Amino acid sequence: xxxxxxxxxxxxxxxxxxxxxxxxxxxxxxxxEIIEALAGYPEVYAxxxxxxxxxxxxxxxxxxxxxxxxxxxxxVGLNVAADPFMTLxxxxxxxxxxxxxxxxxxxxxxxxxxxNRFYARMAQIPCLEPADSQEVKDMTALAFKLSEEYDTPxxxxxxxxxxxxxxxxELGERRELPLRDYVKDPSKYVMLPVYGKARHYVxxxxxxxxxxxxxxxxxNRIEWADRRVGVITAGVAYQYVKEALPGVSVLKLGxxxxxxxxxxxxxxxxxxxxxVVEELExxxxxxxxxxxxxxxxxxxxxxxxxxxxxxxxxxVGKQVAAVxxxxxxAAGDEKQDAAATEASELPARPPLMCPGCPHRGIFYxxxxxxxxxxxxxxxxxxxxxxPLKAMDTCICMGASLGVAMxxxxxxxxxxxxxxxxxxxxxxxxxxxxxxxxxxxxxGGNGTLIILDNGTTAMTGHQxxxxxxxxxxxxxxxxxxxxxxxxALGVERVQLVDSYDLEAVEKxxxxxxxxAGPSVIIARRPCALLEKGVKxxxxxxxxxxxxxxECLELGCPALSFNGEQAVIDPLQCNGCTLCAQVCPxxxxxxxxxxx
Amino acid sequence: MSNKVTNVLLVGVGGQGTILAGRxxxxxxxxxxxxxxVSDIHxxxxxxxxVVTQLRFGPRVYAPVMTPGTADYLVAFEKLEARxxxxxxxxxxxxxxxxxxxxxxPVLTGAAAYPANLLAEMEELVKRMLVIDAVSLAxxxxxxxxxxxxxxxxxxxxxxxxxxxxxxxxxASVPQRFLEVNQKAFQLGWEQ
Ligand SMILES: Cc1ncc(C[n+]2csc(CCOP(=O)(O)OP(=O)(O)O)c2C)c(N)n1
Numbered sequence: 001x002x003x004x005x006x007x008x009x010x011x012x013x014x015x016x017x018x019x020x021x022x023x024x025x026x027x028x029x030x031x032x033e034i035i036e037a038l039a040g041y042p043e044v045y046a047x048x049x050x051x052x053x054x055x056x057x058x059x060x061x062x063x064x065x066x067x068x069x070x071x072x073x074x075x076v077g078l079n080v081a082a083d084p085f086m087t088l089x090x091x092x093x094x095x096x097x098x099x100x101x102x103x104x105x106x107x108x109x110x111x112x113x114x115x116n117r118f119y120a121r122m123a124q125i126p127c128l129e130p131a132d133s134q135e136v137k138d139m140t141a142l143a144f145k146l147s148e149e150y151d152t153p154x155x156x157x158x159x160x161x162x163x164x165x166x167x168x169x170e171l172g173e174r175r176e177l178p179l180r181d182y183v184k185d186p187s188k189y190v191m192l193p194v195y196g197k198a199r200h201y202v203x204x205x206x207x208x209x210x211x212x213x214x215x216x217x218x219x220n221r222i223e224w225a226d227r228r229v230g231v232i233t234a235g236v237a238y239q240y241v242k243e244a245l246p247g248v249s250v251l252k253l254g255x256x257x258x259x260x261x262x263x264x265x266x267x268x269x270x271x272x273x274x275x276v277v278e279e280l281e282x283x284x285x286x287x288x289x290x291x292x293x294x295x296x297x298x299x300x301x302x303x304x305x306x307x308x309x310x311x312x313x314x315x316v317g318k319q320v321a322a323v324x325x326x327x328x329x330a331a332g333d334e335k336q337d338a339a340a341t342e343a344s345e346l347p348a349r350p351p352l353m354c355p356g357c358p359h360r361g362i363f364y365x366x367x368x369x370x371x372x373x374x375x376x377x378x379x380x381x382x383x384x385x386x387p388l389k390a391m392d393t394c395i396c397m398g399a400s401l402g403v404a405m406x407x408x409x410x411x412x413x414x415x416x417x418x419x420x421x422x423x424x425x426x427x428x429x430x431x432x433x434x435x436x437x438x439x440x441x442x443g444g445n446g447t448l449i450i451l452d453n454g455t456t457a458m459t460g461h462q463x464x465x466x467x468x469x470x471x472x473x474x475x476x477x478x479x480x481x482x483x484x485x486x487a488l489g490v491e492r493v494q495l496v497d498s499y500d501l502e503a504v505e506k507x508x509x510x511x512x513x514x515a516g517p518s519v520i521i522a523r524r525p526c527a528l529l530e531k532g533v534k535x536x537x538x539x540x541x542x543x544x545x546x547x548x549e550c551l552e553l554g555c556p557a558l559s560f561n562g563e564q565a566v567i568d569p570l571q572c573n574g575c576t577l578c579a580q581v582c583p584x585x586x587x588x589x590x591x592x593x594x
Numbered sequence: 595m596s597n598k599v600t601n602v603l604l605v606g607v608g609g610q611g612t613i614l615a616g617r618x619x620x621x622x623x624x625x626x627x628x629x630x631x632v633s634d635i636h637x638x639x640x641x642x643x644x645v646v647t648q649l650r651f652g653p654r655v656y657a658p659v660m661t662p663g664t665a666d667y668l669v670a671f672e673k674l675e676a677r678x679x680x681x682x683x684x685x686x687x688x689x690x691x692x693x694x695x696x697x698x699x700p701v702l703t704g705a706a707a708y709p710a711n712l713l714a715e716m717e718e719l720v721k722r723m724l725v726i727d728a729v730s731l732a733x734x735x736x737x738x739x740x741x742x743x744x745x746x747x748x749x750x751x752x753x754x755x756x757x758x759x760x761x762x763x764x765x766a767s768v769p770q771r772f773l774e775v776n777q778k779a780f781q782l783g784w785e786q
Binding site for chain 2: 002004108132161164165166167168236239240242243308309310313330337338339340341342343345346347348349350351352353354379382386387548551552554556558559560
């Protein structure tokens, strides 16, 4: 039976069919749906780990323990998990271990667009790159097999257009595998220097065997056509090549590390001119050139942003069309025969905080107090955008605390009175705790605001160790943020209601002026999760002065009709922030709306 | 069915139901035995932002995304989004646009103005254009939230799939208790 699946669901299905037993992840677009889907299979133990490092470590333990295991993360998640990852390459596995890295070319929902194929090369482990959902499923099964045959973790690299694109997939049945024996073997699993060195030789020897495998595996295939032009490609770029350059010969690499030396040489020798079409970095291209082979790639193609058929047609296609127009039919028309050209001045429609978002009032207050805000990653990063514009830095998850501490150490304790660090609850538990510990340990005076909305909102409301539920919605112990920060050594801890602007402002003023580290836990559930009676606010037309102060909140339920503020009762959730900032008390809670 | 690929672009604002409409169309196409690829936007970009679903079907479909100027149908759930994505529409493609204005944040805060006369401007640019008051029709069907299905019904009328496959796909995509109102909404769109 064929079903239309996104790559992530095809991956979950493929892993389940391959006898997967343990799956772990921390959410991150575009990887999140993998674990969410796996949690639905009774044969699989699935969990949300507090962060990617822990996720990978759990997968390592499971693999050593004899169970096929999988860890999934977005590209930047592998930076967090890089430490276990690099040494896992030395220890190898017992049962198969597949590490999924979902990269995000084009930065649809990420802070950078790093190309994680380099991680496979750095660790000398196989990298698989599927080009549609069917390949995702097939390669997942194969990845487990490879992992066991070569005693290596396997990096399965997806990109947004694979992970989140639907295509047809043939479903199969699960093959149950027995647990492999657990064998105590310190020389393999205890990476003391002496054992580590011995294992490094094993890594080298394994890579040579994988290079031989690369020559013959059906993961790499040549599609012979016109031999005047050859294209080497992988992943979704393969689809763009097939679309923009029909009729050229293609070497499609499903295994992008290590590369098949002989196959590359044969292919390049057999065509008149050879291009490499790959998204982001010249990962394949540089390795091919290092062999003294002549190919053209990034001289023509961008290293920034995702590719698409139009870019391939415009760049490589143009040169190919000079050889033979039929090989690149779309390359000729500079501008497609479109109904319209781009309109110059359309107002943008950026993502924004939802009506009733508990983060809004915090950033309104920080802006009002003109503080320097060391930010972090989550829905609240939108506090950096207009009209709030109340964030100064956002580097990676957990960075707010270290950055605030560094600002203080650079500019002195006086400056720290103008600085706050802001972090979400999921992010704090992911990688914020150690930064706070640094602040306590090294005598910082910073103030941390934890935005506790009781969920991982940005990636679609996943549970985390502070919510009281597991990924399978089973009750779990609930990490107590207040106890945690106190245990880390913070003495000044305040709890405030995120909707109470006066209380928020008072707490921020107190804690930024106080000496020593302090934490404000601002608590309110994410507005999208608040069910029950919906209320809304309304503008009293007799009292509204038209001062537009409420618009400074950047709430999508509020607008201005030229003279007065207007509230859309369908969007408003009655959080009352606008009523609190109105100097004329012209906004009132309308009671219960329908 | 012809052996070329048909490109459909569904655009709107996060929360308008473009994804569900795309899902029903995808199911219908799959049932017809053609190859289908769909690409949506997830994550942060969704929060009230401009959203797009790209859907392509035909005997053989490679890329999950389409090239500007190649959309056979642009279904816009909001007027400003219709204009924003109009460069994706082919010269002889069809625009189906919901006559609804959802001001984006820069307009709400007064930093920008919502463009006037969008429909008239697009009328000039597009050869085939269908304007639908999907919100009123959805209300007439019994639930304003079915405006997406009204628009889908209008698109469905243009596509080469039979009515039964649409009904089956709809039934497989919406919860049973909302099926009847969605069927009504679909019919009202179909009649446009
Ligand atoms: C290392 C890493 N993992 C995952 C992500 C994706 N991601 C960004 S923020 C975030 C968590 C957001 O949750 P929280 O901090 O509670 O803020 P909220 O969105 O709920 O406001 C996630 C999962 C990332 N950017 N980097």
